[in-house]
Amino acid sequence: MSTKEQEERVELLQGTLDLLILRTLQPGPTHGHAIAKAIELRSDDVLQVEEGSLYPALHRLIKRRWITVEAGTSENNRRAKFYRLTPKGRRQLQFETRKWDKLTGAIARILSPREQEGQP
Amino acid sequence: MTRRKRMLQELDEDIRDHLDRETQDNIERGMTPEEARYAALRKFGNVTRIKEETHEVWSFVWLEQLLRDIRLGLRMLRKSPGFTAVAILTLALGIGANTAIFSFIDAVLLRSIPVKDPRQLVVFNWSAHRKLDLHGHSDYGDCADQAGIGDCSFSIPFFKTVRTQSDSFSGVGAFAGPMDVDLSGNGAASMVRGLYVSGDFFSTLGVDTFIGRPLALSDDSPSAPPVIVLSYAYWVRAFGAAPSAVGRTVRLDSTTATIVGVADPNFTNLTPGKLLDFFMPFSLADTVRGESWRNQDLLSDPANWWVVILGRLKPGVSIGQAQAAATTIFRNEMLHGAPPFFKSEDAPALTLLPAQAGLNGESSHIAPALYVTMMIVAFILLIACANVAGLALARSAARRKEMAVRLALGAGRARIVRQLLTESILLSLVGGALGVLLAVWAVDAISKLLSNSPGAPFLTNVALDWRVLAFTIAITFATGMLFGLAPALRGSRVDLTPPLKESASSLSGTAGHTGRGFRPGDALVVAQVALSVVVLIGAGLLVRTLQNLRSIDPGFDPQNILLFGIDxxxxxxxxxxxxxxxxxxxxxxxxxxxxxxxxxxxxxxxxxxxxxxxxxxxxxxxxxxxxxxxxxxxxxxxxxxxxxxxxxxxxxxxxxxxxxxxxxxxxxxxxxxxxxxxxxxxxxxxxxxxxxxxxxxxxxxxxxxxxxxxxxxxxxxxxxxxxxxxxxxxxxxxxxxxxxxxxxxxxxxxxxxxxxxxxxxxxxxxxxxxxxxxxxxxxxxxxxxxxxxxxxxxxxxxPLTDVRTQTEQIDQILFQERLMARLSSFFGALALVLACIGLYGLLSYEVARRTRELGIRAALGAQRRDLLRLVLGQGVLLVLVGAAIGIAAALGVTRFISSMLYGLHANDPVTFAAVAILLTLVALAACYIPARRAMKVDPLVALRYE
Known part of the structure; x- marks a missing residue:
């Protein structure tokens, strides 16, 4: 299941897919395929989501009532499922984003001095 | 629940929609529709697994999967009933036998005596180089036989001297018996067992009464009114636990005594295996049950040694200090008392032993038998574990193809491992449950066996030991898991293609056509054979001991003689x-x-x-x-x-x-x-x-x-x-x-x-x-x-007592030998059968695995004889290696039972040879069945089978 080609890409950390989905849905409701494409595009193809794994994640968020799903028609008039952020999900997104910033900031602070030391 | 259902219904639609869009995108990028569809699927991942994972989001996954695993596990076990039955029976026997035997060891040898602070309680023992010249010397079997001269019987005057002179003890008490006493005044007269005790017996032991009062020092006085204290069990049995029993009078032989109390329920006995009905003060010794003491004064004659002395160490006094002080008193009395019993060259000495170790009584006779049995059943447990492990190994290897198919169909590795684990645990659980039943039954049966034989009126209260049960079940669990899991982990990591392409019966990846490496399965069979050889040799020695004892000429004709006692x-x-x-x-x-x-x-x-x-x-x-x-x-x-x-x-x-x-x-x-x-x-x-x-x-x-x-x-x-x-x-x-x-x-x-x-x-x-x-x-x-x-x-x-024939009497004397011979032969046979099942299982699996190879050999001109030899040779090699190891081990181990043997050496060559021959013959039979199957392999069928 894992090929060499994929090794250059970064696998998602546990739980971060949830955050990315929430963020992707912030501007407005959209369907599954579009969410996958958005994540791929916005990360300049670095983050490779196995597209299927999106669906268990979406259902996990639905179960937690952070998003809802509704039937709708897409841009080219096709019927599709649209996922929409709930107010609860919006709060969760803010919370998770702050947590992520803190985490990455802390990791960056730890990592950067070493980088400087390493330079001549 | 409805939300869950709706969500899952819509999932299929959603995924299809996703794939359609991706395909469409790919077509727009210039792929052919077929390519586009394939690329979309590849990018999406395993659809079934995704669906399953999504389902998991909505379900009580753990429980549902467990139930599913159990259902599947039961189905798989049902599919191979032979394997299942053997594994479960093996486990049950291993667990049951060990639990039962260890419960006995615990009850008889390990359980601490039911008194306060048993560590502080010591029992007096004396030794000397010369036999005593006494008016009376009685030993009621409280202490183990000593190597030299000496035991734990003393005279009452010496007991009183210790009590007054020693300052190492916070209390000193004594007891003797129990004696058979004719008790009447409560229904029909019956023989009951009364223990003579000193007035400070109860206070020294720290044992209280359930109701009424214990015996006290004042009851020791010859002028005190005769009183007794009942044991709790006798009170329940004979008085229906009526509180009014206290205060009633009964007749002991020809003396009337008043019941003043009932002892604490926990205080059943001091010496393991002795049953007590009541306690009476020494002051009754003159009137109740004078027995064969020929009118000697039991209470004041220093040459009548018949009581066991117990001391409770004062806090801070070590057993060594107390022993030194008591020895001084003892030597003084023995060398310079009136009369002196010893000269100083007789080296009279006193030893204090912790009561737990000192009062081992009957248990010292039965202890070796129990330990040997324990060793045997421990071996059985090992064999059982090896057997189940071997079976699990062979089975999991045979299931490589199934595993590969399941992996290919998208099963997660963890799921497969969990599935195999569930099967192992199911086996262990069913085996354990049967083992519990077996243990309960065995404890009951052995108790009955022992208590029905007047030769060993032994057991008081043997309960199933739940700790041991848990331990043995844990061991079998661990074995099942280890051997069920190891191949599962290995199997789930393999490259999927070979097992799918080749059939399960073709050659395995590791060992080539010619060289066949030594594998875990072989090691397990060798271990089983070796262990069963040891058990069989032990059984053989014990059976031959019984034969030797039976063939002894007693010097009289024991046939057609009826015996009975009258007093x-x-x-x-x-x-x-x-x-x-x-x-x-x-x-x-x-x-x-x-x-x-x-x-x-x-x-x-x-x-x-x-x-x-x-x-x-x-x-x-x-x-x-x-x-x-x-x-x-x-x-x-x-x-x-x-x-x-x-x-x-x-x-x-x-x-x-x-x-x-x-x-x-x-x-x-x-x-x-x-x-x-x-x-x-x-x-x-x-x-x-x-x-x-x-x-x-x-x-x-x-x-x-x-x-x-x-x-x-x-x-x-x-x-x-x-x-x-x-x-x-x-x-x-x-x-x-x-x-x-x-x-x-x-x-x-x-x-x-x-x-x-x-x-x-x-x-x-x-x-x-x-x-x-x-x-x-x-x-x-x-x-x-x-x-x-x-x-x-x-x-x-x-009353007529002990009505039996002389031959029954001899059987009673040989009770322990018969018991050991029977138990060990049973377990020996069991070990042999288990080892043969292990061997048979391994070879059957080998033959099935090598069907194609055997077919090719047959096609290339191998005679049936050659094929037979091929399989038999492998089995015989394993048996020989196992037997050699087993015999070497037995040479070292059998000396532990040499004291139980009669008329033969612990390394008796006849027994060793007989066991080796028996084992080889039975093992050959076990090998022959799969070997014959190998011989009958039809090359055409074997090759076309692919």
């Missing part, structure tokens, strides 16, 4: 009345149809009981005594038992009359002496009674061949005079009438079959209880009814 002293018979009763009974019994002859003796031969004494032989240097067994017998004893009279003559009625007269004079004299001076230690002046006694006829006696061989090599024994070893100064001055040897009879075993034939003197039985021997023409059991009638017609409602 007229319970009904208050005098010696004369007893004598008349015995005469009358002997005549009545002899006139019964089918009875050839009748006699009686104080102990029945080979019933485990015996008496001994020392005599001085005429012509021997003064103070040189001959130790000999003593057995008082009735008229016609030797002809009834078919013991040959080798020289001289048998007893006649006249001999009995003479012995009775001497006995009567001796008793009269002792009774008179007692009246004059209650203390036996002061010599009384000779009286007319003494005179009559001293001038009595010497008592006629008969010796056995061993006595003549040991002590009378140079003399003609007939007519020789002997005298009993003197018991006091008066005796020493005038040894009394003594004995005359009138005959020599053939050697017989006396108490035990294992003991060497020893010197015995046979005396005319003129008082005391007796065991009757009836020789019948055929099986004597039909006579029992007539005998009971005759005895009850004789009046006084005398």
């Amino acid at each position: 007229p002293s319970l009904a208050g018979y005098t010696d004369q009345q007893t004598q008349q009763l015995y005469d009358r009974l002997q005549q009545r019994f002899a006139s019964l149809p089918g009875v050839e002859s009748v006699s009686y003796s104080e102990d029945a031969l080979l019933d485990g009981g015996w008496s001994a004494g020392s005599v001085h032989i005429e012509g021997a240097p003064p103070k040189q005594y001959a130790n000999t067994g003593e057995l008082p017998v009735g008229l016609n004893f030797f002809s009834t038992m078919r013991i040959p009279v080798l020289a001289g003559r048998d007893f006649t009625s006249a001999d009995f009359a003479a012995a009775a007269a001497t006995n009567a004079r001796e008793k009269a004299r002792e009774a008179a002496a007692e009246k004059v001076s209650p203390s036996a230690s002061t010599p009384a002046s000779p009286t007319a009674l003494d005179d009559a006694y001293y001038h009595s006829m010497p008592v006629p006696l008969i010796i056995n061949e061993a006595f003549a061989r040991t002590y009378l090599t140079k003399q003609n024994p007939i007519g020789l005079q002997m005298s009993a070893a003197p018991r006091g100064e008066a005796d020493a001055a005038n040894p009394g009438p003594g004995y005359t040897i009138i005959g020599v009879v053939g050697d017989t075993k006396y108490a035990q079959l294992r003991r060497k034939t020893a010197p015995i003197i046979f005396l005319p039985l003129v008082s005391n209880e007796a065991h009757f021997e009836l020789r019948a023409a055929a099986s004597p059991t039909a006579l029992v009814k007539n005998i009971r009638e005759i005895v009850s017609q004789a009046g006084d409602n005398l």
Whole structure:
């Protein structure tokens, strides 16, 4: 299941897919395929989501009532499922984003001095 | 739930939509529709797994999967019923046997004695280089037999000295017994077991009463009213746990005593295996159950050693300090007391042992048997584990293809591992449940077995030990998991293609066509064979020991003899009345149809009981005594038992009359002496009674061949005079009438079959209880009814005790040997069967795996014989390696049971060889079945099978 080609890409950390989905849905409701494409595009193809794994994640968020799903028609008039952020999900997104910033900031602070030391 | 259902229904649609869009995108990028569809699917991942994962989001995954795993596991186990049955039975036997046996060991050997702070309680033991010269010396089997001279019996005066002089103890108590006492006044009279205890027994032990009061020091006084304390179990059994029992009076033999309390329920016994019904103070010793102490004063005579002394160490006093202090007292009493018992070169010494270790009683006899059994069942458990492991290994290897298919269909590795684990655990659970049933049954059965045999009236309360059960189940669980899981982990990591492409029966990846590496499966079979060889050899040794003991010639004819005991002293018979009763009974019994002859003796031969004494032989240097067994017998004893009279003559009625007269004079004299001076230690002046006694006829006696061989090599024994070893100064001055040897009879075993034939003197039985021997023409059991009638017609409602045939009696004596032989053969057979199943399983699997190879060989011209040899050779190699290891191990291990063996060495070559041959034959049979299957492999079928 894992090929060499994929090794250059970064696998998602546990739980971060949830955050990315929430963020992707912030501007407005959209369907599954579009969410996958958005994540791929916005990360300049670095983050490779196995597209299927999106669906268990979406259902996990639905179960937690952070998003809802509704039937709708897409841009080219096709019927599709649209996922929409709930107010609860919006709060969760803010919370998770702050947590992520803190985490990455802390990791960056730890990592950067070493980088400087390493330079001549 | 509805939300969950709706969500999942829409999931399919959603995924399809996603894939359509991706395909469309790909087409727009210029792919052909087919390529586009394929790329979309690849990018999406495993659809089934995604769906499953999404389902998991909505379900009680864990529980649902578990249920599914269990259902599947049960189905898989049902699919291979042979494997399942063998594995479950194996586990059940391993678990059940170990739990049962260990429960016994715990109850008998390990459970701490039911007193307060048992570590502080010590038991006194003495030792010396010379035997004691005492008026009475009784040992009720509380302590293990010591190697040299000495035991844990002391006199009451010494006990009192320790109590007053020692300051190492916060309390010192003593006990003796239990004695069989005739208790009446509460329904029908019955024999109960009463323990003599000192007044401070309860306080020293820290044992309280359930109701009423314990015995106290004041109860020790001779003038105190007779009181007893019941054991809790007896109170429940005989008084229905009625609180009103306290305060009631009962008759003990002929003394009336008041029940003052019921002991704590936990206080069942001190010495393991001894059953107690009640406790009575030493002050009753004069009136209740005088037994064979010949009117000696039990309470004040320092030469009557019969009580066990217990001390409770003061806080801060070590056992060594207490021992040093007590030894000083002991040496002082023994060397300088009145009378002195030892000289300093006899090195009398005292040892204090923790009561737990010191009071091991009967358990010291049965302990080796229990430990050996424990070892055997531990081996069985190991074999069982190896067996299950081997089966699991073979099965998991056979399921490689199934695993590969499941992985390919998208099953997660964790799921597969969990599935295999579930199967292992299911096996262990079912095996464990059966094991519990087996253990419960076995504990019950062994308890019954032991308590039904008067030879070992042993067990009080053996409960199933749940800790052991948990332990054994955990071991089997771990084994099941380890061996179920290891191949599962290995199997789930493999490259999927080979197992899918090749069939399961083709060659495995690791070992090539020719070289076949040594694998875990082989090791397990070798281990099983080796372990079962050890168990079988142990069983063989024990069975041959039993055979050897059975084939011993006891010196008399044990066939068609009925034995039973009668004790007229319970009904208050005098010696004369007893004598008349015995005469009358002997005549009545002899006139019964089918009875050839009748006699009686104080102990029945080979019933485990015996008496001994020392005599001085005429012509021997003064103070040189001959130790000999003593057995008082009735008229016609030797002809009834078919013991040959080798020289001289048998007893006649006249001999009995003479012995009775001497006995009567001796008793009269002792009774008179007692009246004059209650203390036996002061010599009384000779009286007319003494005179009559001293001038009595010497008592006629008969010796056995061993006595003549040991002590009378140079003399003609007939007519020789002997005298009993003197018991006091008066005796020493005038040894009394003594004995005359009138005959020599053939050697017989006396108490035990294992003991060497020893010197015995046979005396005319003129008082005391007796065991009757009836020789019948055929099986004597039909006579029992007539005998009971005759005895009850004789009046006084005398109970018959221990009715059994002489052969039953011998079986009883051999109880432990029979038990061990039976248990070990059973487990030996079990071990053999298990090892063969292991071997059979391994080879069957090998043959199935190599069907194609065998087919190719057959196609290339291999004869059936060659194929047979191929498979048989592999099996035989494993058996030989296992047997060699097993024999080497047995050589080292069997010496641990050498003390249980009789008539053969622990490394008996015959047994070893027999086991090796048996094992090889049975193993060959186990190999032959799969080998024949290999032989019948049709090359065409085998090759087309692909």
